[in-house]
Amino acid sequence: MDTGLIIRVFPFFIEAAWVTIQLSVLSGLLGLSCGALGAAARLSRSPVLRFIGATYVSLIRGTPALIQIFILYFGGPQVGIQLDAFEAGVLALGFNIGAYMTETMRGAIISVDRGQNEAARTLGLSRFETFRSVILPQAMRLMIRPLGVNINALIKGTALVAAISVVELTYTAQRYIGSTYKPFEMFFLAGSIYMVIIYVTGLGVSWLDRRAALK
Amino acid sequence: MGLDFSVVPAFAGALFMGALWTIAITLSAAVLSFFGGIIFAVIALYAPLVIRTPFRLFAWLFMGTPLLLQLFLIYFGLIQIGIDLPAFVAGVIGLGLHFAVYNSDIIQAGILAVDKGQYEGARTLGLSRMQTLRKVVVPQAVRSVVPPIGNNMIALLKDSALVSVIGVAELTLSSQMAISRTFRPFEFYVAAAACYYVINLGLEAGLRRIERRIELAR
Numbered sequence: 001m002d003t004g005l006i007i008r009v010f011p012f013f014i015e016a017a018w019v020t021i022q023l024s025v026l027s028g029l030l031g032l033s034c035g036a037l038g039a040a041a042r043l044s045r046s047p048v049l050r051f052i053g054a055t056y057v058s059l060i061r062g063t064p065a066l067i068q069i070f071i072l073y074f075g076g077p078q079v080g081i082q083l084d085a086f087e088a089g090v091l092a093l094g095f096n097i098g099a100y101m102t103e104t105m106r107g108a109i110i111s112v113d114r115g116q117n118e119a120a121r122t123l124g125l126s127r128f129e130t131f132r133s134v135i136l137p138q139a140m141r142l143m144i145r146p147l148g149v150n151i152n153a154l155i156k157g158t159a160l161v162a163a164i165s166v167v168e169l170t171y172t173a174q175r176y177i178g179s180t181y182k183p184f185e186m187f188f189l190a191g192s193i194y195m196v197i198i199y200v201t202g203l204g205v206s207w208l209d210r211r212a213a214l215k
Numbered sequence: 216m217g218l219d220f221s222v223v224p225a226f227a228g229a230l231f232m233g234a235l236w237t238i239a240i241t242l243s244a245a246v247l248s249f250f251g252g253i254i255f256a257v258i259a260l261y262a263p264l265v266i267r268t269p270f271r272l273f274a275w276l277f278m279g280t281p282l283l284l285q286l287f288l289i290y291f292g293l294i295q296i297g298i299d300l301p302a303f304v305a306g307v308i309g310l311g312l313h314f315a316v317y318n319s320d321i322i323q324a325g326i327l328a329v330d331k332g333q334y335e336g337a338r339t340l341g342l343s344r345m346q347t348l349r350k351v352v353v354p355q356a357v358r359s360v361v362p363p364i365g366n367n368m369i370a371l372l373k374d375s376a377l378v379s380v381i382g383v384a385e386l387t388l389s390s391q392m393a394i395s396r397t398f399r400p401f402e403f404y405v406a407a408a409a410c411y412y413v414i415n416l417g418l419e420a421g422l423r424r425i426e427r428r429i430e431l432a433r
Contacts, residue, residue, distance in 0.1 A: 062415045063408040064376035067387060071408065074394070075401030078218060159281030163380055170284050183292035191280040198279050 002185055009176055010189070016172035017193045023086070023158040023168060024197070027093035028151055034098025035147075039105035053102065060099035066160050068092050073164045089161035097154045104150055108143035109135060141212040148205030155198055169193060219399070223406045226393040230403075233389025234410045240306055240385055241372045241418075247311030248371065249364070252318025253353060259323055261348070277316040283377050285309055290381045306378030314371050321363045325356035358429050365422040372418055373411065386410055 041053030060068065072081070073088035083091065112135050120130040162171035173190035177183045223230075258270050277285065286309040293300055300308070329352050337347040357364075379387035390407040394400045 059412070062412040064373040064387070064411055066376040066379075067404055067408045067411065070387075071401065071404040075404050078399075078401040156279075156281040159283040160377075162283060170281055170287070173284060174287050177287060177291050181295060183288050183295055187280075187284060187288040187292070190284055191276060194281065194284070195276070195279040 001188070002182055005180060005182060006185055006189055009180075009186075012176075013169065013172055013189050013193060016167060016169045016190075017197070019086075019166065019168040020155075020158050020194075021197065023089055023093065023161065023166070024151075024155045026090045027097065027158070028154055030090065030094025031097035031101050031150070031154065032147075034095055035101025035105050038098060038102030039109060042102060042106050043109060057099045057102050060096055061103075065092070065096045065157060066163060068096055069160055069164060085161065085164045085166045089158070089164060089166050093154065093157060093161070097150055097157070100150050100153070101147060104146045105139070105143055108139040108146070111142060112138045141209075144205060144209045144212055148202065148209075151201060151205070152198055155201065156194065218401060220402050220406075222397050222399050223402055226389075226397075226403070229389050229393060230386065230406060230410060233384060233386040233407075234414065236303075236383065236385040236389075237372075237375055237387075237411075238414060240303065240310070240378060240383065241368075241375050241414075243307045244310035244314065244371055244375065245368050247307060248314035248318050248367070251311060251315030252322050252364070253357065255315055255319035256322035256326060256356075257348060257353070259319060260326060261344075274316045274319065277313060278320075282309070282313050282374055283380065285313055286377060286381055302378070302382045306375075306381060306383045310371060310375060310378065313374075314367055317367050318364055321360045321367070322353075322356060325360035326352055328359060329355045358432075361422075361426055361429055365426065368422065369415065369418060372415060376411070 038053050038056055041049040042057070044050055044053075069089060069092040072092045073083065073085060076083055076088065116134055116138065117130060120134040121127070125134070158168060159170035161168060162174060165171065169190045173186045176186045180186070255270070255274065258266060259274065262270065286306065289309045289312075290300075290302065290305045293305065333351055333355065334347055337351040338344070342350065375385060376387040379385060379391065382388070384392075386407050390403040393403045397403070
């Protein structure tokens, strides 16, 4: 293990890690919004919305994320969507993880006991009030951990935008593997940074989960 | 520049070959990840501490880092230590190991869920520890975890697109080659996505059949 080299390239990896974090946070927020909208659509009373939600989930989950990134970044200009690599990466990753989050959120909402809904309606709450003050708070508690799993996958998935030359961790590791011929050192360095990001995120998810359980 | 999907059929043969490679790499990696997952699960649960601890570290490293990074490590790392594998083989090993670690996690849970009496009964009947695992515990464990392993196989199919970056001429790289001749990325990536979608449907149908057969056997 060439520690001198690791120390020399470390600052570049930290810069790249910052890009990975930005990608994760922005596409994570987009994914959560897509997930909430998708789950609302899939659970709605309107068959049109249900169809749109189901199609979104099926198309995104049935095709590789890499291809989705390529369609948006390379194919976008042909349909009038001009994005730089970072923007295309955030949008594609966010839409992608949003489909998985749709299913996570829908699963949490439908696993809240039916009796809760019936009791709240019997007590005179409207459909919307029942959802907002009875079902959703319970579902939120159930979805924190599985959403954490989605976010974990998203963080590792940000590596895909290396393929459209966004200078994040994997791209940086790949570039230094090419110029230094030290794949193990570069893997060790980039890998450890990913582990730290994922570990800290995991702590955050556990903290949220514990707080939700106390209420 | 508008869209013109009429350029796609001229490359249908190339895309079809690419799709066959995608299926070949997915199936090879799936088989590797399945048996690898069983071996890893047995190691993680029953191997002596000196093997178990480094193994757990390895598994933890594989689950915490991106597949793309692992593919780069395997492909370029093996070249560095003098093993020049064809890209296809490197891709199968990378995908197979990555998903073996995920499968191992599931199979471990399956093994632990097998009734303890099965183990004790087999040992009482005179089977050795290894025989008990191989003939009694693991078959029952694997049967109970087919659905989550099937989900991993679906993820594997989609992640097989990543091996295009180390130069395996599967569906993604085939569509890129067509794009470099026609400059029509949107059409060809959508065509590739459609192919993946169809293969995915086929895989899902296959998995459902396996699940149903196992349900009947139980």
